[in-house]
Amino acid sequence: MTPCSANHSAEAEILNILSKNTSDAVIWMNQDGVILHVNETLLTLSGHPGEYFIGRPFGRFFGVQMLHELNRSKVYVRDVNERELELEMTIAPVEHEGERIGILAIARLSKPERLQEQVLMRQIRQLTYYDSLTGLPNLNKFKEVWRHLQNNASAESTSAIVLLDLDRFGIVNHYAGYDRGDDFLIAVSQRLTSIIRQEDPVFRWSSDRFLILLQDVNKQQVRQIAERILEQFQLPFVVKQMEISITPSLGITMSPEDGEDVDMLLNNASTATYYAKETGKNSYRFYSRNMDSGASLALEQQLRKALERKEFVLHYQPKVDIAHGEVVGVEALLRWNHPEFGLVPPNQFIPLAEESGLIVPIGEWVLETACLQNKAWQMAGIPPVVMSVNLSPRQFKDGNIVQKVKQSLDKSGLSAEFLELELTESMMLDMNYAAETLAQLKMLGVRTSLDDFGKGYSSLTYLKSLPLDILKVDSSFVRHCTDNEQDAVLLKTIINMGQNLEMTVVAEGVEEEGQLEVLKTFGCHQAQGFLLSKPVPGEAIPSVISGIRTRFQAET
Structure with missing residues (x-):
């Protein structure tokens, strides 16, 4: 018996068989229409727990009163996000040894293609x-x-x-x-x-x-x-x-x-x-x-001096075309080369930089430096790659981001086709601003990507509505794809979704050969992670590119 049921006896065997051998939603009621059992399919579709349905009138959720007259009719139920799901439902009384023991309802989505999206969204949550x-x-x-x-x-x-x-x-x-x-x-x-x-x-x-x-x-x-x-x-x-x-x-x-x-x-x-x-x-x-002024102001002052003293550096992590074994891009990653503590990772200073507003000039420095570096590689004869630069929420909403990007391209001489801007899901919440800004960036010829997909709210609406070029799958979907079947199915679903939306799909956090093989089997376009290369200083990129190419050639 599934855990989402009330106590019953004669119908137990019937319900077990139905629950385990159907992809349809199964609802079992008593003669008065009170729900006694629902199966996992209904919970997956709706996002509600079993307790949401059990012990309550059927009509409360499905708007149905005359249970014995309903057959192959359309009904509606609200999911956990208050969206209406349209179901095709068949309801019939059930008899056992000549005695009516309850009422059975079997339903499926009128639009079956939404099932995959419902399952995906529940797992992402x-x-x-x-x-x-x-x-x-x-x-x-x-x-x-x-x-x-x-x-x-x-x-x-x-x-x-x-x-x-x-x-x-x-x-x-x-x-x-x-x-x-x-x-x-x-x-x-x-x-x-x-x-x-x-x-x-x-x-x-x-x-x-x-x-x-x-x-x-x-x-x-x-x-x-x-x-x-x-x-x-x-x-x-x-x-x-x-x-x-x-x-x-x-x-x-x-x-x-x-x-x-x-x-x-x-x-x-x-x-x-x-x-x-x-x-x-x-x-x-x-x-x-009395701690506030000491800690925050001291660190903020150090950040201001870091920009003046040129203590910030960029490291670069390659992105590899999985099918051909070629480095097609690099991501610029900010580091603080503190004179006392050495290289400070961004999670230890970016939040304060964002809060204090310093992230805007720091972000401008990153954008300009990354463009100059990419152009320098091209001038040195290195095969062209796309430079990815992360934008912060404050930088994106500053209002001048399109102009700042254009200035960096003009100053470096880098063609816009070799620049990619990585955005996070939180920047998409203001859909009108995001759509207008992305359209202007697209007119410049700059590519845009959605970073860490699945790590936040993961609304599919903006994936379909906004002119994004690249979908970066968060490393949490990659980490266990070789030893967890559910994670593998979820990863494949996301990759397929990106392909169907005609986006380039990049998998982050690839650290094992098995993960790379799974991504190759699923048709993922690009991979990034420690298996291929850690982030390295700019001068090391030529040898890293050569090493990755040699490695893939040896495997083939």
Whole structure:
């Protein structure tokens, strides 16, 4: 019996057979039209859980009153996004040993091609809220849980957000390898969940950052939990027969004392974490308002000086045509060559740059430098490639992005056909502005791509409506395509969708030969990832291009 049913007896065998052997939606009711059972197909189509239907009148969802008269009629049900789905439905009474035992409804979409889209969107929503590596809920889920918590909290309720940032995690990846680094993060997530109370969920925010939401606690209880975490991290982690010892820095913010807005509280926790690291790491700090000017202003000032002192550098990661083994493009990736800390990854300074507005001049520098570099490669006789440049939301909405792109092309002498601009889904929310801006960029001859498809909201509307040229599939869809059949099917569906929309499909995060083979089988156009090349300085690109070409030639 499927889990989405109420208790019943005589009809159990019939329902089991139907639920397991049909792609149609199955609804089982009693004589009064109260729903007792629905199968997984209806849940997939609608996005609702079984409890949404069970125990409620059939007519409430399908607008049908005369159940015994309905046969091959069209009915409508609203999905989780309040969209109307048109169904063809057959309803008939069911008898067992001469006795009527209930009413059975069988339905299918009037437009079957929507099923694939419904399934895809439901799976994407799942990936939107959970981290594919550790299985922990992610930042999107954290914000959803926080909103629910706030809506149901009493006036006296006090909560805490603990941000755990691993100290010097980059060393683990560098010396132990990225596979062990991933296994280490899984081990960290397991240890955290084992030492935290069951009612206090753990979330993965980013690569080496975790969030813990503590509910109905006072400061003394939070201190005890923080100290327990630090104590547990004194024990080494054993990952693939290697002992790894690493310490965490914890930043803590309390609500409502430090605020109730979730983004403000996350910023507060980050600020407190900064102080924990600055004062020696392996410690915890509670947020206080006098921290704000110290941490944010100090980092902002360093960012301003970094632009003046030319501390920013670009590294480039190739994109390879899978069918022919040729490098057809490179993506420009920003790094901060800090005089004290060395290369600083973008996730540690881009958010502040975006908030302070510095991202606009930094973004202009990236665009101009990338165009100049691509033109320099062409002048040196390197086969032409397309240069991809990431735009930030603030840069895209600045209002002058088309003019800035034109200026960079004119100054470098680079032809527009060799420039690609990568945009994220959040930039598509203002459809009118996005459509107008993309149309102007297309008139210049510049290509545009949608980056990290599936990582955010993944509305298919703008894929069909906006003049985008390239679809970049987020690495989470690639990571387990060789050992998880569902992930493989989902990956193939996205690739097929991009092809049907006549877009070039690029797979990100390719790290294994098996993944590349799967992408080749599915007809994916291009691949990008550590298997082919890590991001490298501009002077290394000629040898990387040559090495990739030689490798593919040897395989054929």
